Amino acid sequence: MNHLMQFSSSLQGYLAVGAILFSLGVFCVLTRKNAIGILLGIELILNAAGINFVAFSKFRTGLIDGQIVALFIMLIAAAEAAVALAVILRFYRLKQTIDADEASIMRN
Amino acid sequence: MNKVLLLAEILTVASALIVGFHPNILYASVFLLFTFCGVAVMFLFAGADFLAGAQVIIYVGGVTILILFAIMLTQWLYKIKLADIRNKMVVPALLSAAVGVFLYRALHQMVAALPPQTPEALEKFTATPKTAAIGQALLGGYLFPFEAITILLLGAMVGAVWLARPE
Numbered sequence: 169m170n171h172l173m174q175f176s177s178s179l180q181g182y183l184a185v186g187a188i189l190f191s192l193g194v195f196c197v198l199t200r201k202n203a204i205g206i207l208l209g210i211e212l213i214l215n216a217a218g219i220n221f222v223a224f225s226k227f228r229t230g231l232i233d234g235q236i237v238a239l240f241i242m243l244i245a246a247a248e249a250a251v252a253l254a255v256i257l258r259f260y261r262l263k264q265t266i267d268a269d270e271a272s273i274m275r276n
Numbered sequence: 277m278n279k280v281l282l283l284a285e286i287l288t289v290a291s292a293l294i295v296g297f298h299p300n301i302l303y304a305s306v307f308l309l310f311t312f313c314g315v316a317v318m319f320l321f322a323g324a325d326f327l328a329g330a331q332v333i334i335y336v337g338g339v340t341i342l343i344l345f346a347i348m349l350t351q352w353l354y355k356i357k358l359a360d361i362r363n364k365m366v367v368p369a370l371l372s373a374a375v376g377v378f379l380y381r382a383l384h385q386m387v388a389a390l391p392p393q394t395p396e397a398l399e400k401f402t403a404t405p406k407t408a409a410i411g412q413a414l415l416g417g418y419l420f421p422f423e424a425i426t427i428l429l430l431g432a433m434v435g436a437v438w439l440a441r442p443e
Contacts, residue, residue, distance in 0.1 A: 176282040179392075182322065183383050185285050189311070191376025192296040198368035202301050204346055208308055211339060212292060215315050218327075220383065226322045226401055228390040232409050235324045236418055239410070242327075242334055243425050247432035249339045253346040254439035260350040261443075 182223035189216035203256050203266045207249065214245040281321045288314030302347055309340045323402040326410050 175181045189212050196209030218238040225234025260266050291310035298304045312335040319328040393401070414422045 173278040173282050176285050177278050177321065179387055180384075181285065182318065183380060183387070185288055185318065187376045187380040187383070188289050189292050189315075190379055191372040192292045194375050195368055195372035196296045196304075198372065199296075199365055200301075204343060204350070205301050205304065207343065208295055208301075208304055211308065211335075212295060212311065215312070215335075219315060219318060222319055222322045222324045222327060224386075224390075226324075226398065227393060228387070230393050230397055230401055232406055232413060235327050235406060236410060236413055238319075238324070238327055239330060240421060240425055242330060243429060246334050246339060247429050249342055250436040251432050251439070253342055254436035256346055257349060257440045266350050 179223055179227035182219055182227075186216040186219040186223070189213075189219065201267050201269060203259065203268045203271070204253075206268060207252050207256075210252075211245060211249065214241055217241055281318065284314045284317035284321070287311075288318065301351075302344075305340065305343045305347060308343070309336055312336050312340065321402070323404070323406065325405055326407045 175184075193209045193212030193216060196212060197206050198209075200206050200209065218241050221234040221238040221241070223234075225231060225238075256266055259271060263270050288311050291307040291314065294307040295304045295311060298307065312331060316328045316331040316336070319325075319331055
């Protein structure tokens with residue numbers, strides 16, 4: 169228990185959580201049929217990247233540059249979510265579904 | 277203090293597992309909210325007080341609500357398909373696990389390459405408020421990316437409104 173607590177507050181603990189979040193995000197993107205489900209996976213991936221930046225900024229460099237990059241990641245994720253949801257709403261109006269497999273208009 | 281951080285990390289990972297594996301998209305997006313809260317607490321313990329606040333405001337208050345709105349607008353509650361996940365899950369699971377392990381090992385090498393901070397420096401870094409420093413940096417050395425991101429946000433906002441316009 170004590171060992172686990174020490175690990176959780178170390179750089180390795182942060183990196184482990186980041187890696188788990190990243191691989192769960194990749195898994196979510198690969199397995200979901202739903203376009204919104206894919207978006208959930210992307211949000212997990214971006215959060216994992218932010219965790220890694222913040223962890224390195226505290227435990228290694230001691231500068232705030234990592235935090236600023238994490239802030240930019242957050243803003244880009246917000247913009248991306250807004251555009252993606254607008255596209256999903258548009259697609260739903262067109263096809264009455266948000267199944268990503270149905271999005272094949274541009275295939276031919 | 278360590279206990280709170282450990283609990284936050286367990287909350288983050290557990291709710292991320294639910295986001296990844298729950299077949300119902302509505303439950304998955306509600307548990308994404310708990311993941312974001314856990315990450316905010318982790319930011320707080322890493323000395324990123326401003327980022328923790330921004331995380332709560334942008335992700336918990338903004339993105340999650342936006343996703344829930346999109347679910348409500350596109351699928352009726354009783355019509356949400358329970359089997360939303362594909363049947364073939366072995367290959368994606370192996371692939372994503374391999375990606376995660378590779379990422380952890382690669383970052384581990386980077387950890388070894390960079391010199392560690394002393395415990396006193398870590399204490400000091402966690403205890404200093406960062407808002408003023410981040411503001412100075414955004415209007416100083418990071419002015420160009422800051423302005424670029426404002427244009428990106430404006431473009432994304434206009435684009436989203438245009439895409440979701442009524443017929």
